[in-house]
Amino acid sequence: MEQNIYGRPYVQTTDGPRFRPCAPHSVLARLGDKWTILVMSHLAVADGYRLRFSGLKNGIEGITQRMLTLTLRNLERDGLVKRYYYPEVPPRVEYELTEMGASMLPALEGFTSWIRENWPRIEECRKAFDEAAA
Amino acid sequence: MEQNIYGRPYVQTTDGPRFRPCAPHSVLARLGDKWTILVMSHLAVADGYRLRFSGLKNGIEGITQRMLTLTLRNLERDGLVKRYYYPEVPPRVEYELTEMGASMLPALEGFTSWIRENWPRIEECRKAFDEAAA
DNA sequence: CCGAATCCCCAAAGATACTG
């Protein structure tokens, strides 16, 4: 019999709950990759949640054309971003957060604000841990 | 001059804000790795936020000894989990969420609850996108 | 301007075997 704890499916065993890898992970894994959060953040603060490809590229230090394309494809696939193609010369492509994409922002902000508050402490811990290891 | 949007440092340019890879990413990257969320979730529902190594291992389907060790080391290094070693025979080791680790749970829950609500829609979008690609 | 195609590298992660 399957239940949920913290949105995570598990089966109850004699030893306690047993979790399995599951759906939420595939979303967190995406957000955890190298560029996704930066792209989302950038769209989040843009007019109409919308920017063209080159705007994103210029706005994110160090990202390559290839990685930006891949990141946007994945976001588009998940329905978080919509792609608008204008067949002009030279071509113009814009990306906009979908309604679902925008609806994620508060949760994202909740998380990043926790990180912001705790980051100094985390850095201290890492430093202490690394020193103790030596 | 450097400011913050959504907890993310950026510099203002003539083209608009320009973000740089930054601290919060290193935390999200950790959470996005394969096992971290499962370990955190498991501790989150345990008595006293505390479990022994074997309890975690049995509670997480598919995790290997090696990966559990690595995941716990990283969490310990960040100060999110504390390790208690009891030199008995056979040895016993317990892991407990620290205060900081526990303080992350609401933000985590906020995020996973967004995912839970939107997951069906995301799956639809992925399916539609993949079919359109063919 | 946007992005697909190729090639390459390295770190994450799995399998397995061994130890205090």
Place this chain on the structure above:
DNA sequence: CAGTATCTTTGGGGATTCGG
């Protein structure tokens, strides 16, 4: 029981080139 030590595989991600 709770790890380490090795070896191997996988795939994320960078650099570069070409094309519509």
